[in-house]
Structure formats: structure tokens, C-alpha cells
Amino acid sequence: MSDPKSETTSAPASAATGPAPAPAKERIDWIAEIRGLALMLAAVLAFHSLIAKPFYIPSISMMPSLLVGDRLVVSKYAYGWNWASVSFHFLPRSDWRIMGSTPAYGDIVIVVPRNRKEDLIKRVVALPGDRIAVKDGQIILNGKPVPQVMEPPVQLPADPELTCDFGQHCYAEFAAYRTRLPSGREVIELPTFRETLPNGATYRIFDHLRQQLDTMDEVTVPAGHVFVMGDNRDHSADSRAVLWENGLGGPVPLSDVGGRAEFVTFSLNGSQKLNPLSWWGALRDGRSGRSLRPDMVQQKGN
Numbered sequence: 596m597s598d599p600k601s602e603t604t605s606a607p608a609s610a611a612t613g614p615a616p617a618p619a620k621e622r623i624d625w626i627a628e629i630r631g632l633a634l635m636l637a638a639v640l641a642f643h644s645l646i647a648k649p650f651y652i653p654s655i656s657m658m659p660s661l662l663v664g665d666r667l668v669v670s671k672y673a674y675g676w677n678w679a680s681v682s683f684h685f686l687p688r689s690d691w692r693i694m695g696s697t698p699a700y701g702d703i704v705i706v707v708p709r710n711r712k713e714d715l716i717k718r719v720v721a722l723p724g725d726r727i728a729v730k731d732g733q734i735i736l737n738g739k740p741v742p743q744v745m746e747p748p749v750q751l752p753a754d755p756e757l758t759c760d761f762g763q764h765c766y767a768e769f770a771a772y773r774t775r776l777p778s779g780r781e782v783i784e785l786p787t788f789r790e791t792l793p794n795g796a797t798y799r800i801f802d803h804l805r806q807q808l809d810t811m812d813e814v815t816v817p818a819g820h821v822f823v824m825g826d827n828r829d830h831s832a833d834s835r836a837v838l839w840e841n842g843l844g845g846p847v848p849l850s851d852v853g854g855r856a857e858f859v860t861f862s863l864n865g866s867q868k869l870n871p872l873s874w875w876g877a878l879r880d881g882r883s884g885r886s887l888r889p890d891m892v893q894q895k896g897n
Contacts, residue, residue, distance in 0.1 A: 643682040645671055648854070650705065650714070656825035656832070657716055659749040659787065659799055660703065661856075664863045665882060669705055669854040674698060679705075679853035684712040690819075690850040697722060697849065698821055701796025701889035703856040706823060706847050710838050716856060717833050720792065721822035721846075728813035729835060732802045732828060734790070735813070742791045748772075748784035749799060752879065754864040772803070796889035804829040811835050820846035859885040 652665040661667070671680045675695035678686045684707060698704055698719045706715045721727040726737050734741040753773060769783050776782060791797040802809075806829055816822050823843065825831025836842020862882035867874045 640682055643671070644680055645676065647671060647857075648682060649860070650716070650856070652716065655830050656827050657703070657718070658785075658801055658827040658830075659751065660718075660826050660887065661716065661859075662751070662862060662879070662882070664865055664879070666860045666862065667887065668857045668860060670857050671854045673702075673855035674704075674849065674852060677850045677853070679707045679851050688712075688851075690848060692850055695849060698852065698855065699796065700792035700794045701798060703887050703889075704821075704823065705853040705856070706843065707851045707853055708838065708841075708843055709848075709851065710844075714853065715833075715843070717823035717825055717831070717843075718798070719821045720824050721816050723816055723818045723820055725816045725822070726813050727811075727816065727822050729809060729811040732805075732809040734824075736793065743788045743800075744791075746787045746789050746799060749787050749801075750776075750782040750784055752864060753781040753783050754866070791892060792889075795891045795893060797892050798826065798889045800826045800828055802828045808835045814845060816846045819849050821849065821852065822846045856887040858887055859883060 648669050648671060650667050650669045652661045652663055652667070655663055674697070676693045677691060677695070678684070678689045688707075688709075700719060700722065702719045703716060704719055706717055707713070708715060720734055720741075721736060728735040730740075733743055769785070772783050772785050774782060774784055785801045786803045788800050788802060789797055790800050808828070808831075814822075822834045822845075824833045824835065832840060832842040834843045834845055834847060836844075838844040859882050862879040863874060863877045864879050865877070867877035
């Protein structure tokens, strides 16, 4: 016979084995999420402002060294730091510099024009204290012509990215220089010269027109400034051009130089779509990893 007491005490135990209550949903800590996102953005901003930043080439002013569609890396520490080093240039324009140094002849630098906050990319052709003039397209530096030697034309791809300023296509202007190779590929061959600066920095330039900027009276580069020009001399608004013509209005303060171009990461020819899968077919051969530092030659007398 069973014990009545044991039967009465077993019922509550059986009831306790019913379905367990659902666990409470874990609440999202939105403050922590926002803090983490802010720290990540701050880290990216700090890296872009202090170490290096990607840069896109939108114009033909630095051909043949740089093509429209090139993506490159700009180092921010090469000449120290200033307001122009900071990404997006949200700081007020100022002449402060930290650990500042002077670019070398031939360096390709990022410049912020004094009347607007957009990055331009140009080459340093004169340093503080230099006297510089331009005569018939040739630089006269401290009274001596900078050597220019004609070279075989650079073969540029005739693709839709090669546009002039203000969105005007250069096809008509370049028509006389278009040619078709035996392979069937169409290219543009502009008159090409090799220019060599006093420190031995050497690079190629284009000069195929006679135009107003081919002649400039001599100016002296003030202390703390550099004079910059584009390698495509007929399509570059640089230190030769006045501010209201989108130029730089003369020598550029070093506080407006935001970094040095180092190398090309990759280049797209303009045929790509929004779909990243289309970018592979738009890649230009031979551009990735190309150094943007000028070649150096031993100067006579050195």
C-alpha cells in the first residue's frame, strides 16, 4: 500500500517540470554602439590626416605622370603637419605647421588653393628664395634655363576619361595626335619632353600648344613658399595662373601643402559601372604600384 503522504507531496514537483519561461531579450546598448562607431571614425580620420590618404585624379593637368582615373596614396607626414593635412579641411585656414620641412625639387604635392578648399595636385619646380620665370614654355630658374630634351611621344590610351577642364572633351584638340597601333589599339601621342631640375629630379612633360601661360615674368619665391606647375603644361591651372582663373595665384605657402604623392594603387579607364565586378575590365595595365617619386640623375659638376 502506498503512503498517502508521499503521493500528496509528489504533485507540486510534477507541476514544477512544466515549460521554462522564455529568456528576456538582451537590450542593445546604443550608447556603446555609437561610442564604438565614433572611435572607429576618429581612427580613420586620424590615419587620413596624420599618415596617408587615398586620392583620385579627376583632371589631365599632371599627364603623363598621372592619368584621369588614377587612384593613389598621399603621405601626410612627408613635410610635417598643418591645417591642409587634415582630411576634409574642416579646420580654419592657418599658417601653423608642426615638424614642418620643405619639399624637394620634383616632388608631386597636394595643394589647397587659398580661395577654396579643394585639393589640387602639382609638381614643385622652385623652392624658397628661387627666382623663376617661364619663356616659350621653358622654365628659367635663377637665370638658367631648366633643361628640356625632346623624347619619343608617350602613348596615352584614347579612352573617355581624358577630358579637359570644365568637362570639355579634348578629342578635337588631340585629333592631330591620335594614331592607331598595329595591334589596333588607338592612342594619343603628344609632344613629350624630359625636364631636369637642379637636384637631378627628372620627369616627362607635355607641351603641344603656344598659349598665354607659356610666358611669365620672373618672380622670387618667398620664404616658406614653393612654386608648382602641372606636367601637362597646356592644361594646368597652377602657380602661373591667377586665382580667378582657377589658378594658384603665384607661389604657394607651405602651410597650404597637404602631403606628397607616393604611388598609384590602381587606375580605371572610365568604362566601369557602379557594379564593382565591372571594375576588373576597366583596369589600366601597368599603372598599379607605379612610384610617383621623380627619377634622379647625376648633374654635371656634382
